[in-house]
Amino acid sequence: MTIRHAQGTYDVRFDEFNGTTHVVVTDSNLAKLYPKLIGSSPIVIEAGESSKNLDTYAYVAGQLLHRGATRKSTIVALGGGVVGDLVGFVAATYMRGIPFVQVPTTLLAQVDSSVGGKVGVDLPEGKNLLGAFHPAKEVIIDSRFLKTLPERELRCGLAEIVKYGWIMAPEILDELSKSDLDLQKLVRKCVELKARVVQEDEFETKGVRAWLNFGHTVGHAIEQITNYETYTHGEAISIGMVVETRVAEEMGLAGRGLSQKVQNSLAQHGLPTELSTKLSVSTLIDVMRRDKKSDQREITMSLVYRSGQCELVKNVPVEIIERVLA
Numbered sequence: 001m002t003i004r005h006a007q008g009t010y011d012v013r014f015d016e017f018n019g020t021t022h023v024v025v026t027d028s029n030l031a032k033l034y035p036k037l038i039g040s041s042p043i044v045i046e047a048g049e050s051s052k053n054l055d056t057y058a059y060v061a062g063q064l065l066h067r068g069a070t071r072k073s074t075i076v077a078l079g080g081g082v083v084g085d086l087v088g089f090v091a092a093t094y095m096r097g098i099p100f101v102q103v104p105t106t107l108l109a110q111v112d113s114s115v116g117g118k119v120g121v122d123l124p125e126g127k128n129l130l131g132a133f134h135p136a137k138e139v140i141i142d143s144r145f146l147k148t149l150p151e152r153e154l155r156c157g158l159a160e161i162v163k164y165g166w167i168m169a170p171e172i173l174d175e176l177s178k179s180d181l182d183l184q185k186l187v188r189k190c191v192e193l194k195a196r197v198v199q200e201d202e203f204e205t206k207g208v209r210a211w212l213n214f215g216h217t218v219g220h221a222i223e224q225i226t227n228y229e230t231y232t233h234g235e236a237i238s239i240g241m242v243v244e245t246r247v248a249e250e251m252g253l254a255g256r257g258l259s260q261k262v263q264n265s266l267a268q269h270g271l272p273t274e275l276s277t278k279l280s281v282s283t284l285i286d287v288m289r290r291d292k293k294s295d296q297r298e299i300t301m302s303l304v305y306r307s308g309q310c311e312l313v314k315n316v317p318v319e320i321i322e323r324v325l326a
């Protein structure tokens with residue numbers, strides 16, 4: 001599949017990855033699981049979101065210098081979204097920008113983060129606060145990696161797949177309700193959808209790319225106030241999708257009963273649909289006001305109003321969000 005962007009095109013290949021002569025950057029879990037594929041001298045970062053920071057960014061850039069990487073070098077990001085975002089950001093800036101190849105190894109990275117060119121790191125003040133648009137030169141999606149992925153990480157990716165279904169492709173919801181999931185087919189379908197969205201609105205200025213944020217306004221707030229410890233990203237947005245659809249119902253945008261359907265579609269895959277502990281509603285609202293999508297303290301949400309259809313809604317009434325959360 002070929003994807004267009006402002007500076008050219010790149011291919012997403014559904015293929016086996018069997019090693020490379022370029023420098024590979026990966027995380028500590030993958031380095032243990034796939035030593036042969038990764039080769040003899042990878043740059044290895046500690047697994048986990050806490051590595052997506054400026055210290056690790058400087059470490060990877062320093063390692064590239066030590067290895068003599070030049071402006072003509074290509075680097076390979078082999079890992080989940082953390083490796084992809086961080087290495088992509090190094091690639092965007094190393095000697096003012098070098099190409100990189102993404103080999104996404106989590107379901108989330110395969111269906112979402114490896115396509116679309118967003119790269120970056122977190123700051124202590126919040127996630128993804130430093131970043132760039134730097135599309136990969138190539139994305140290689142090898143389904144074999146999913147065999148070693150822990151169940152909880154798999155569910156994280158499933159939450160994003162359910163999201164694609166509700167925002168723009170009800171046929172995905174049908175596919176997901178089958179007892180035998182065809183993951184490869186679902187991944188391919190989601191990449192097609194993501195490609196459509198980012199080609200139409202690469203820089204998130206037309207409100208289309210923002211659809212992908214369904215569940216994320218509330219989900220990000222939940223993740224942030226629980227210090228990214230209680231819920232995975234997929235679990236937080238799962239709860240977020242249910243809450244936001246209740247908000248859409250209360251606003252009269254969605255028909256009654258839609259949130260129950262959203263809830264069922266997530267619970268079916270073992271995803272949580274409500275908070276397991278009580279969180280402060282006012283703190284959640286404060287965090288939502290500071291969301292990147294929000295304008296001057298008004299809360300913006302991507303809301304689904306019917307299966308497969310959604311809309312970016314500005315100025316979502318705070319009283320309604322409070323009522324739903326309470």
Ligand SMILES: NC(=O)c1ccc[n+]([C@@H]2O[C@H](COP(=O)([O-])OP(=O)(O)OC[C@H]3O[C@@H](n4cnc5c(N)ncnc54)[C@H](O)[C@@H]3O)[C@@H](O)[C@H]2O)c1
Binds near residue numbers: 083127150
């Ligand atoms: N750039 C984008 O458009 C975009 C979109 C969505 C999410 N993201 C970012 O992606 C990140 C989350 O990505 P993630 O969920 O892939 O997390 P991750 O990269 O931390 O991977 C999750 C865990 O799975 C392990 N792992 C990865 N592949 C494995 C495999 N094949 N077998 C066994 N274990 C494996 C990792 O070591 C890690 O412990 C977040 O930082 C988020 O901000 C970016």
Ligand SMILES: [Zn+2]
Binds near residue numbers: 160216233237
């Ligand atoms: Zn997400």
